[in-house]
Amino acid sequence: MSLLRAAGLAKEFGGVRAIEGLDFEIRAGSVFSIIGPNGAGKTTLLNLLTGIYTPSAGRLWLDDRALQARAPHQFAAAGIGRTFQNLQIFFNMSALENVMAGRHLHERCSVAAALLRAPRLARAEHACRRLAAELLEFVGLGAYAGAAADALPYGALKRLEIARALAGEPRLLLLDEPAAGLNPSEIREMDALIQRLGARGITIVLVEHNMKLVMGVSDHVLVLDYGRKLAEGDAETVRNDPRVIEAYLGAGGD
């Protein structure tokens, strides 16, 4: 069953076609990877799937229903979460609060209740705090719960973004280059973390340059080049596709 489907998706920036006529289908419970050379449109595509950009053309279906969301927060409410390639951490908050903020969609809190410190709010806050601590533990940051976000090392911030996204309980989680800038042992940990996410039943879209990681975890790979689909299929098929080898892997890729 497809969780997300795109048809004829396109995005132009003043005449530059970043994404052109893209069709694809993401099966529920799968790891769907998007690869391609720099500038192929991978991040643009993620921005289209989260409402940060509005498509110039094309349509999206979630659960075979046309996606009505317009603003990014509506995409989040529809069940799509993401992380960012260039970190978007709330540096003015602690690590734990970052994850708690990610819980926003599941917190029912009127302004009046907030101003007057309604008693039931304290219980909800307590539950939110506990869940956030569990998620930090899950991504391997249990030791950092109380730390200010700007005191965390780079590799930890990458995982903090994942914990924050998980707090929203997304059905579809988009990871934008989660392994970029990590050292080999951190990449192995990230690999294991992505496997654990899959085991939780979350559908994952992975944009990544590290081919070993991609080929290891992906159920399905979509190859982009100049905003168009170059090839797609399982890791083995894509790896052996001559067009992919020419455009991407052949050019010095590992």
Added chain:
Amino acid sequence: MRGLLALAAVVALAPLALANNYHYEIAILVGLNAIVCVGLNLLIGYAGQVSLGHAGFFGIGAYGSAILAARYGWPPLASLAAATAAAALLAWIVGRPILRLRGHYLAMATLGLGIIISIVVTTEDRYTGGPDGMSVPPLALAGFTLAGERAWYWLVGLLLVATVWLSLNLIDSPVGRALRALHGSEVAAEVAGIDSARHKLLAFVLSAAIAALAGALTAHYAGFITPGKVGFLHSIELVVMVVFGGMASTFGAVVGAAVLTALPQLLTVFKEYEMVVFGGVMMLTMIFMPKGLVPTLAALAGRRR
């Protein structure tokens, strides 16, 4: 909550140090400015949206309540409530389009809003008395008139403690977390499901209403109001108090308002050099405490421990 108790204690014990009506007057002005700054800090310090027009909302509260009470004979409490609601409504209407702007552009838009309100106040002299100002009836309820510095001191002190309590509650809730999140990264906040437009508007309307309430109280307390309180310079003063005390610190806003309201009075000993010394104190504070007074001192105290 310890901070709130400390503030309540300061408000309760300060009269021991207030020797005369002039001291009370300074304390009341400190309190009124602090109320405005606590509200403005929700917008600037927590939500990260600058406003250079909040004296305009202060002015709508002051003039709105003054005009309704003096010209139309409304009971002052009703005029106060109506003027506050009017400022909140205006903030809600204007906030929707201008809060789409960011950074300098938002600053420019709020600056323009403040200037428009200031011009209206100055030119509509039929209602406002124009540049000469207008007198304002005292606050009264059911025949009892609030008069005298001491009575006003307790009213303002109580309101300040209440405002700080509400502000602390808000910040310490999911709503406050959403405000801080959109300050940290608006795109990440949106992706986490936070409706950034709605939350910015909330902070804008709340801060405008609080400024208007303090403005109305200031007018009724002073018994006279002039356009100077509505102008650009007053807007800047308010922002400076928030930044000086420490952004994203509710007690910082209180301390900033207290220091910058009281300091000019203390500096009168420097006679004609008063403003030079005042400027110097501010520059040195910002150079050595860029995060503002309270956060810097709190960090120092934390390191000592």
